[in-house]
Amino acid sequence: MKVLITGANGLLGQHLTKLLLDKNYQVVATGRGESRLPFEPSGNYSYHSMDIANAFDTYAVMNRERPDVVVHAAAMTQVDECELQPEQCDRINVQGTAQILTDAETFSSHFIYISTDFVFDGEKGNYSEDDEPLPISLYGFTKLQAESMVQTSELPFAIVRTCLVYGNLLKGTRSNIVSWAKDSLEQGKTIQVVSDQVRTPTYVGDLAKGIVLIIEKKATGIYNISGKDWLTPYDIAIKTANKYQLDAGRIVKVDASTFKQPGRRPLKTGFVIEKARKELGYEPMSFDEGLNLM
Ligand SMILES: NC(=O)C1=CN([C@@H]2O[C@H](COP(=O)(O)OP(=O)(O)OC[C@H]3O[C@@H](n4cnc5c(N)ncnc54)[C@H](OP(=O)(O)O)[C@@H]3O)[C@@H](O)[C@H]2O)C=CC1
Numbered sequence: 001m002k003v004l005i006t007g008a009n010g011l012l013g014q015h016l017t018k019l020l021l022d023k024n025y026q027v028v029a030t031g032r033g034e035s036r037l038p039f040e041p042s043g044n045y046s047y048h049s050m051d052i053a054n055a056f057d058t059y060a061v062m063n064r065e066r067p068d069v070v071v072h073a074a075a076m077t078q079v080d081e082c083e084l085q086p087e088q089c090d091r092i093n094v095q096g097t098a099q100i101l102t103d104a105e106t107f108s109s110h111f112i113y114i115s116t117d118f119v120f121d122g123e124k125g126n127y128s129e130d131d132e133p134l135p136i137s138l139y140g141f142t143k144l145q146a147e148s149m150v151q152t153s154e155l156p157f158a159i160v161r162t163c164l165v166y167g168n169l170l171k172g173t174r175s176n177i178v179s180w181a182k183d184s185l186e187q188g189k190t191i192q193v194v195s196d197q198v199r200t201p202t203y204v205g206d207l208a209k210g211i212v213l214i215i216e217k218k219a220t221g222i223y224n225i226s227g228k229d230w231l232t233p234y235d236i237a238i239k240t241a242n243k244y245q246l247d248a249g250r251i252v253k254v255d256a257s258t259f260k261q262p263g264r265r266p267l268k269t270g271f272v273i274e275k276a277r278k279e280l281g282y283e284p285m286s287f288d289e290g291l292n293l294m
């Protein structure tokens with residue numbers, strides 16, 4: 001079975017590419033510019049430079065490869081940049097999804113879209129798949145718009161919602177809260193960390209495994225694929241300091257009202273994952289286990 005991944009150079013993309021190759025799938029990795037995969041892929045593998053916002057790029061690659069499955073992970077994921085550059089955020093997250101989805105409808109038979117807890121407003125928390133989304137950032141709004149496009153597609157689709165992904169930076173990917181806290185403390189910096197946001201941080205390897213389960217079972221619909229522990233970013237920073245014997249005294253507890261970011265973050269998110277457990281057999285590690293794998 002041939003799987004095409006968009007955003008393969010990203011945090012999720014790199015780990016998912018490696019896992020699919022380890023499981024002997026035929027993998028078509030795509031990303032902006034050259035491959036930055038930090039391992040020498042073996043097996044049935046090809047890489048294509050593909051800007052999802054460029055219709056010629058996506059059609060050429062999809063027509064040539066005609067993958068059975070598309071995992072659409074590419075997005076503008078810097079929440080603050082999305083708020084400050086709305087046109088680019090729309091062009092990539094909404095129009096880019098429209099491009100690859102249109103081509104998938106012609107050439108593929110299963111479309112898996114990676115979405116986020118940021119489609120919710122963060123008032124309720126502990127979200128399940130049938131809760132009503134209400135985004136409070138442009139990033140969240142564009143991700144929800146893309147979800148809606150996928151849901152109107154003729155193509156069998158799955159929407160995978162995940163939350164605060166962390167894991168080993170293979171190479172040049174976006175930082176994540178654990179690597180950011182570890183690096184900051186190692187550099188002797190003092191960091192202000194919020195204690196009133198609640199998340200279910202997700203180890204990138206668990207997210208990749210959940211996506212493979214969806215591919216194997218040809219599952220359709222919305223699935224929450226996240227960690228199972230509810231933690232605040234402050235808890236995460238303290239656990240990170242303890243794990244690496246760093247000075248937790250440099251972690252200053254603040255709340256979101258004093259922590260100004262251009263893109264509003266939903267206060268309480270985190271996912272109920274019973275549906276993925278029951279229908280997919282998905283079972284994530286605890287945060288401490290995930291931390292030990294880094
Ligand atoms: N990280 C997290 O905490 C969470 C992520 N998600 C979702 O998971 C998915 C994967 O995110 P993650 O791997 O963590 O983030 P990354 O930012 O590491 O990966 C996103 C990738 O998308 C690529 N990309 C951006 N624009 C384009 C474009 N126009 N054409 C092709 N590729 C493009 C980026 O390329 P380049 O490397 O060149 O910048 C990058 O490699 C995203 O859809 C995100 O919304 C959901 C919830 C939480």
Ligand SMILES: Cc1cn([C@H]2C[C@H](O)[C@@H](COP(=O)(O)OP(=O)(O)O[C@H]3O[C@@H](C)C(=O)[C@@H](O)[C@H]3O)O2)c(=O)[nH]c1=O
Nearest residue numbers: 077079116117118162163164165177192193194197233
């Ligand atoms: C940088 C920073 C972050 N934080 C907190 C805020 C936030 O809850 C958490 C992570 O902050 P960041 O701004 O790095 O990450 P953030 O952009 O909030 O992460 C989001 O990324 C997108 C892609 C998603 O889809 C979301 O699920 C979520 O993971 O850490 C602090 O408390 N202090 C800081 O200095």
